[in-house]
Amino acid sequence: MKTSIATVSISGDLTEKLEAIAEAGFGGIEIFEQDVVTHDGAPAEVGRMVRDHGLEIMLFQPFRDFEGLPEPLRGKAFDRAERKFDLMQELGAELMLVCASQHPGALGGADRAAADFRELGERAAARGLRVGYEAVAWGRYIADHRDAWEIVRRADHPNVGLILDSFHTLGPKIEPESVRRIPSDKIFFVQLADAPEIEMDLQYRSRHFRSMPGEGDLAILRFMQAVVSTGYDGPVSLEIFNDQFRGGSPKTIAKDGYRALQCVIDDVRRSTPGAQIGPIATPARTKVERVEFIEFATRGAEAAALAALLRSLGFRKAGRHITKNLTLWRQGDIRLVLNEEEGDFAGSVYTMRGTSVCDIGLQVSSAADTAARAQALGAAAFSQPLSPGQLDIPAVRGLAGSVLHFVDEASGLSDVWSVEFTPVEDATVAEAGLARVDHIAQTMRYDEMLSWSLFYTTLFDLTKSPMVDVTDPNGLVRSQALQAPGRDFRITLNGAETHRTLAGAFLMESFGAPVQHIAFATDDIFASAARLKQSGFEPLPIPQNYYDDLASRFELSDEMVSAMKAAHVLYDQDARGDFFQIYSRPFGGGQFFEIVQRRGGYAGYGAPNAPFRIAAQKRILRQSVELKI
């Protein structure tokens, strides 16, 4: 299928837009008249510029308030159409979008509108052009694609067809199955936009809150399945009106759009056997089995301090890399790598933001397929020179310069630990019962959250949980969790709107969307707490008030509350079970570790405890007694 994006979806001037669109990989554009008018150059030059970028103008829009007008308004509408046709010919555009009229003088009646379109079709045909009619959810008479189709059908002109827009069908909850009845040769163009499920005026929602397919709640896949069932294999175009996108980076938005669109096309191919839209060329979404390793870029004294913190958490040094300055730390199924190399990627991460997570390794169903899918969706492959004896482990750049490595059992890549690391005997450490990584928490600017969730959910088989608010005393942080079906992999995306929040302050000092905390799971939080105490681990101190409040919110025995208080354990429960948390003190500008125990299928992340946790962390940061890592 040909891929396209409307120029209105992206910020910047026309040159910036075209560069971003071409670089992202799209085949064409819907050009908005506004972008032609505001460009400093003749329409013919705009057309050349588009083609010089390797792009095709697939649609010119918009043409409004055309059909159903009485004379003399009708004659004037045709005059306007002729002028648009002139412009289209100069541009080299062949198809014009006519959206359903909102003109106060427009008269209803399918035959009247059909007659207008028949004449418009004649005039377009005389110039070798076509027109497409689009129902808009707030149209005066035509607010439903079924009614627009009836007008196109009655117009009965080869140069007049229908334009479908997922927002105008799914936004007002029109059944997408009704698309299946339309002959494919009468569908001239298909526009896709998603949107969040929020109660608000449809027009306002459409003009400000459209999003990329997969970023919202609309049934885009069902809509597209209906479209391809007709045999349609023409352009599929993103028409996204979103204030946040219009303020964002043109390149990021174009890349997100390309990723979203390729993923929808792939999903449609997979779910519609026999669809005439080409073979499946991309490996399916990958199942993340678990976090294989988390790597920190660190150096010298900071590395020693981080190692001491890990020891106090019950980790033991388990291996040393055969050629590089890397050490492997283990406990349960958890692997942490401390990378002190100066010349490689970790070295540059360390230079930019000091000790921090520089790489995440995931155990997946197929490492090669995961990397291939990521690249098909627009991610760049990542590699650095291999030293002798190193395995070539597939890796890609995530967003904002981050790196993800993929290992699997089938190709032997998960043997990397025995192949590349020499075992180290470290019997002095008593493990604390930390069994596996429960979740990784990444912090980013609020306006980057959609990009990140799109990146992860298009690559991996993950479900999104609803966005929750995390209350920081200095502002709000939004948090969204993504989790694998078996919950063996969980990642939380935390969007900070102000630098005064703990997350925002951490972000200011960092680069990209760094990992701010890692949570380890234990099966017995109190046993772990006792062992951590012995090994000298200092938990984040939680004030008395918290426990008074806890006793009033939940039915907990006095013994339980006392035990939690003694060990600085935080508590939460949901309909399914309960949750215990212990935090480390912050290090490295606001990073921290968390230890959690989930009982009975508790699905959350302890968001109600966040204000207490954040206040306690800020107290420590203010006193400048954070760990010097």
Ligand code: MG
């Ligand atoms: Mg539209």
Ligand code: MG
């Ligand atoms: Mg957490």
